[in-house]
Amino acid sequence: MQTGKRYPLVELLVWTKHETLYMTAVAAIPTALYALLGWRFEVPWVPVAMLGTASAFTVGFRNNATYARTWEARQVWGAIVNASRAWALMARDFPTPARAGDAAATLVHRHVAWLTALRYQLREARAWENMDRADNRRYARFFTIAEHDGRLADELRRLLGDAEADAVLGHANRATAIAGLQSAHLRALADAGALDEYRHVAMARQLAELLDQQGRCERIKNFPYPRQFATLNYWFIRLFVWLVPFGMLQEFRRLDEAAVWLTIPFSVVVTWIFLALEKVGESTENPFEGNANDVPITALARTIEIDMRQLLGEKEVPPVIAPMHSILT
Numbered sequence: 001m002q003t004g005k006r007y008p009l010v011e012l013l014v015w016t017k018h019e020t021l022y023m024t025a026v027a028a029i030p031t032a033l034y035a036l037l038g039w040r041f042e043v044p045w046v047p048v049a050m051l052g053t054a055s056a057f058t059v060g061f062r063n064n065a066t067y068a069r070t071w072e073a074r075q076v077w078g079a080i081v082n083a084s085r086a087w088a089l090m091a092r093d094f095p096t097p098a099r100a101g102d103a104a105a106t107l108v109h110r111h112v113a114w115l116t117a118l119r120y121q122l123r124e125a126r127a128w129e130n131m132d133r134a135d136n137r138r139y140a141r142f143f144t145i146a147e148h149d150g151r152l153a154d155e156l157r158r159l160l161g162d163a164e165a166d167a168v169l170g171h172a173n174r175a176t177a178i179a180g181l182q183s184a185h186l187r188a189l190a191d192a193g194a195l196d197e198y199r200h201v202a203m204a205r206q207l208a209e210l211l212d213q214q215g216r217c218e219r220i221k222n223f224p225y226p227r228q229f230a231t232l233n234y235w236f237i238r239l240f241v242w243l244v245p246f247g248m249l250q251e252f253r254r255l256d257e258a259a260v261w262l263t264i265p266f267s268v269v270v271t272w273i274f275l276a277l278e279k280v281g282e283s284t285e286n287p288f289e290g291n292a293n294d295v296p297i298t299a300l301a302r303t304i305e306i307d308m309r310q311l312l313g314e315k316e317v318p319p320v321i322a323p324m325h326s327i328l329t
Helices: 009-015 017-037 045-093 103-122 132-144 151-159 161-167 174-191 197-222 227-253 257-284 297-309
Strands: none
Touching: 009 017, 017 045, 017 103, 017 227, 017 257, 017 297, 045 103, 045 174, 045 197, 045 297, 103 151, 103 161, 103 174, 103 297, 151 161, 151 174, 151 297, 161 174, 174 197, 227 257
């Protein structure tokens, strides 16, 4: 997540360097053929403008839809933050201390493990995501993704111990497995008389709420922006980019024969806006992959961990994750 006022212009130009070079070549070829060899490739401006209007509608529709996916993802993690704080208070205050032992610390630390497993699952790559694109890989040098550099097994062993960690790592969905351990622990506390029926039900409902938010994250992660809309948007924009120089040639030829060379910079400016908007939408549609524009789930999970540990009275807590080059992950 970008934490500054805006992206620096230099970074934006570097991020769209490939598109700028592509548009310059698309505009330069017909212009050079016309100016140097006299070949005429003029297209009336009216159909080009109509195609541009249609492209603007499609790119606007996509960007609205992809922003909605990112905003929903942020709302889900906001709900996880609130539910996690409530879970910590319940874990601290609900079990009877004489019969619960260190249940509060165990329930809280296991919840941190659940957050860890969830964020590692959400950072796993999908075929439709964009982090493997060369321009995104170049920009990723400005920040780090903890889930790409670390190992889930090490994190779980630190929080759960070897026995529980090994049991969890044997499941396909590690976060759900940890939630299962939490549920079994609540049942054991109830059987031992450390939780009365009312408090047991309240904590079970809170656990169900956390599982519901996990399911919402998985729905966003595993269901991409519909490919049919993405494909139409891709080809509408490309067709418009290819036709703009031919329409510009006709307009600048009316001014002067030498003015046709202005076709190149003006075509680049017009088509750059469309391609940059398309690229912004593409980089927004998968809010958990680790892009610079994604929901900062690593930082949010760390904030939750700090709050929960401090609610238990722990003095040694991990530091807040700070942005790197104004990017918070």
